[in-house]
Structure formats: structure tokens, C-alpha cells
Amino acid sequence: MSDHEGAGESEAEECLMPERVPAQGTEGIDGTDGTDGRIEGQIVQRGDAGYESVRASMVWNALKPQRFPDVIVRASSERDVPRAIGLARSRGLRIAVRAGGHSWFGSSVRDGGLLLDLSRLRRLDIHRDSATATVQPAVTGGELMSALAQRGLAFPAGHCPSVGLGGYLLSGGLGWNSGALGPACSSVVEIEAVTANGEVLRCDKERNADLFWAARGAGPGFFAIVTSFRLALYPLPQSLMTTTYAFPLADVERVTDWVTETADELDPTVESALVLSTAAPHMTTQSPRPRVVVAGATAFADSAEEAADALAPLQACPFAERALFSQLDEPTSFEALHDNSAAVWPPEHRYAVDTLWSQEDFTTLLTKLSDTIAECPSDKSLVLAPIPPVSSDEELLSNMAFSVLGRSYVAPFAVWDDPAEDDLNIRWLREAMSAVEPLGTGHYIAEADLTAAPTRAERSFTPQDWQRLQALRARYDPEGVFHSYLTPD
Incomplete structure (x- = not known):
């Protein structure tokens, strides 16, 4: 996806770029997904010397869950997302996804499977002509608000500035001025999502509308990976x-x-x-x-x-x-x-x-x-x-x-x-x-x-929405590639 398509995109301002990290394979997993290339980011396998420090860093809370993924993939860019899905499928590993790590109980940290860390997907483009922004999931609410304020714009970001936008928006998002602007997900106008089979989809009210509906509130049980959100912006209160x-x-x-x-x-x-x-x-x-x-x-x-x-x-x-x-x-x-x-x-x-x-x-x-x-x-x-x-x-x-x-x-x-x-x-x-x-x-x-x-x-969720979510999970992830919601041990 180009972050500069559509009306007014020539005026887009790039505010943040994703970190680049060297590829790191581990014994027994070479980082090849079996479909279209080697993962560029870091791969850490349980038993590696640095595994525990990486696992602990996946959760902002100092109270760390006692759950242990088999593999942690730290994506270097959105290109690594379908590759990580391919890697997980080739190894029979279920996938959990982490952006900012602010889930209090560490929903993304599961026993077994593959944890896909999106914390280096941090691009933020502001499109002034269309009063929208395109953000990757690890951009924090504080970073977004700071960049917007310099341009006289605002968004109902979360009250805690260090929360990554990915989990916040997927869960609904009750943030600043939500009485006037609604939950933050109501200002999501488009997403780019990677499905369980590695397909990259644009989703909005017209295109792939069911997946778009689910991405606006399904939270940590969402059955795809969102690599970018297009957000409607508002005038900055003076x-x-x-x-x-x-x-x-x-x-x-x-x-x-x-x-x-x-x-x-x-x-x-x-x-x-x-x-x-x-x-x-x-x-x-x-x-x-x-x-x-x-x-x-x-x-x-x-x-x-x-x-x-x-x-x-x-x-x-x-x-x-x-x-x-x-x-x-x-x-x-x-x-x-x-x-x-x-x-x-x-x-x-x-x-x-x-x-x-x-x-x-x-x-x-x-x-x-x-x-x-x-x-x-x-x-x-x-x-x-x-x-x-x-x-x-x-x-x-x-x-x-x-x-x-x-x-x-x-x-x-x-x-x-x-x-x-x-x-x-x-x-x-x-x-x-x-x-x-x-x-x-x-x-x-x-x-x-x-x-x-x-x-x-x-x-x-309401009973009707829960049933709809289960039906859409069966449609978009029939093989159960993605972990569903965390439950008690």
C-alpha cells in the first residue's frame, strides 16, 4: 500500500519511519516463510540466550505473564507480516500479534505458537488536504497527538500517551474528547490487513466491509493483522x-x-x-x-x-x-x-x-x-x-x-x-x-x-456481535491460524 494515494496525498507529511533491525535467524528456524522470501526482522526462539529479555519486553506491565511463545518474530517492516504468517503456517504454529504491549494481562503472549511483534511498524503520515492520517500500529497516541498539534489537528487518542495505536484502535478506543468524537474506532476510515492466508486487503465501508466492521472493536481476538490504519482527523481545540x-x-x-x-x-x-x-x-x-x-x-x-x-x-x-x-x-x-x-x-x-x-x-x-x-x-x-x-x-x-x-x-x-x-x-x-x-x-x-x-x-460484545465475530473468524481464518481471545489457564 502506498501511504500517499488519494485526494490530497501530495501534501502528506512523513513524521516517523520504522526502525530497521538486522535479520537474525535461530537454530532450527532459518526465517524463510516458504512462500516469498526471508524475514528481514529478528527471530528469537525459546531457548535462545536472549529469549527471556525479548519475551518480557513484549508486555509494558512489570507483572509479566508466565506464558512462553515458541518463536518471537520482530517484524522489520510490513513486508515481514505475510512472511511471518507463512513461517507460522509452515511450522504449524498459531499466531498472536503485539503492537504496543499495553494489554494489562499480556493477551499477545501465549504458550506455544508464534508471537509477531509489530513494534517497529511506526510510520505516520499526515494528509492535510484530506484531514486524515495513515498510521502503522506501533505509533503511540502521544506521538500522534504531538505531530497533529503542530498542524492544528487532533484525534481521540488514548489517555495514556505510551499506548500503541494498533491495540487501542482494534479494541474500540475510549480516549480524549470521546463524548464529542465517539470511540476512536469510529474515526478509522480504512485499514490494510493481512489475512490468515497471507493476502493483503484494503478494507473500508465498501471494500471487505465485514473485516472492516470487525477491526473496529474486536480487540485481541481479531483474526487478521492490521498493518496500517487510515484515520479521520479533527480541528485542534484551542x-x-x-x-x-x-x-x-x-x-x-x-x-x-x-x-x-x-x-x-x-x-x-x-x-x-x-x-x-x-x-x-x-x-x-x-x-x-x-x-x-x-x-x-x-x-x-x-x-x-x-x-x-x-x-x-x-x-x-x-x-x-x-x-x-x-x-x-x-x-x-x-x-x-x-x-x-x-x-x-x-x-x-x-x-x-x-x-x-x-x-x-x-x-x-x-x-x-x-x-x-x-x-x-x-x-x-x-x-x-x-x-x-x-x-x-x-x-x-x-x-x-x-x-x-x-x-x-x-x-x-x-x-x-x-x-x-x-x-x-x-x-x-x-x-x-x-x-x-x-x-x-x-x-x-x-x-x-x-x-x-x-x-x-x-x-x-452483544450476543449478535459475538455470533457475527465467530462467523467471520470461521470465514477468514478457517484453519485457526490466529489465536483467539485469551482465556484462564
């Missing part, structure tokens, strides 16, 4: 502004009632959320820092006046005097938002995460979860509840495997750094989920704990 309150955790019921009622008055360009957590250092002088419920909102606007007007309903908090911390109408930037997210989800930490959609109201869910956060073993853990979780615009939710499975959404995050506390923190996550799971209607495939129950993946 003014970003935040309002933040932190209240004692005991106030969770009244705070949640107020925020959910006020959210109905907010424009879709205001992204609001509740967080149950330990108070950040700047919020209090108490020691130890107390557990709190934080109400935050960010306006994405064209002027400071417009941003302040959008946040105005949050000025009238009827119990503002109870706040341990408050900061109203604070100007910010995407860079600052990304810095804040990086502080919440720092590298070199251990993570366990799950998600829940529900038809219950947020007050019911967060009241139950407040009891668990009060007993949380790590002061870095939190419960996130975006209100509302995503756009209510049906047009922005159409023609995609991603679907909204409830009116409320919560995501507990266990975050810690001591390996000796792994069992303690994972048990906390499971107990937090057990407090609300009877009220659940499903999960979000991007961050669901697929190791918790064999039904996690299926319950991340």
Missing part, C-alpha cells in the same frame, strides 16, 4: 480547561449523585469522570493521605470563554465547602493531560485491571466499590468511572464490533510495585469486581481481565 474537586470517600454517594445529574447539563465536549483513589500529594497535607472521591472534568473548546461556559454547571456544587481540594477552570494542554495520566499509570509498575458495564446507576456501583477502595492494599490503586462512558450519538457508534453494553461503566485498577504483593493486589481486584459483577452486563474488551473467567471475551 482551549482546554479542567475543573477538579476531591471529597472524603465517605461522601461518595452525594458526590456521585451530583456529578451524574450535572453531567446531563454538560456539552459533549466536556469529558467528566469520578475516581476513587488515594488523594494525590498536591490535594492534601494529611499523612497518611486519605482515600477520596475525585470529580474531574475537562472541556475541549475553541476559546477560554467557551471552555469556562462549558464547565459552568460544575461551579454550583451544593456542598463545595466539604471539598478537601478544588481547582476550577484551570487552563491545561494535551501535554499536561498526558503528563497527569503518566503519573496515574507510571511505567515500571505492576498492574491488574478489569472493567464492567452495567445498567445500574453510577451511585449504586461506586458506593459498593468505595468499600473496596477503602481497604485497598496499595495507595496507587484506583477505580475509574467516566460519566458518561462514551458518546451517545448513534451515528458515532454504528458499523463497529465495539458496542456500549450498559449505561454505566467502571474500571478498577490495581497498581503496585512490590513483586511480593502480587497475590494481595490481584486478590483485591477480584474482590472489587465481585462486589459489582452481579450488577454487570458485560466488559470492555480492551481492558477486561480475560484471565478471570472464560466468559470475559464473549461478554464484551
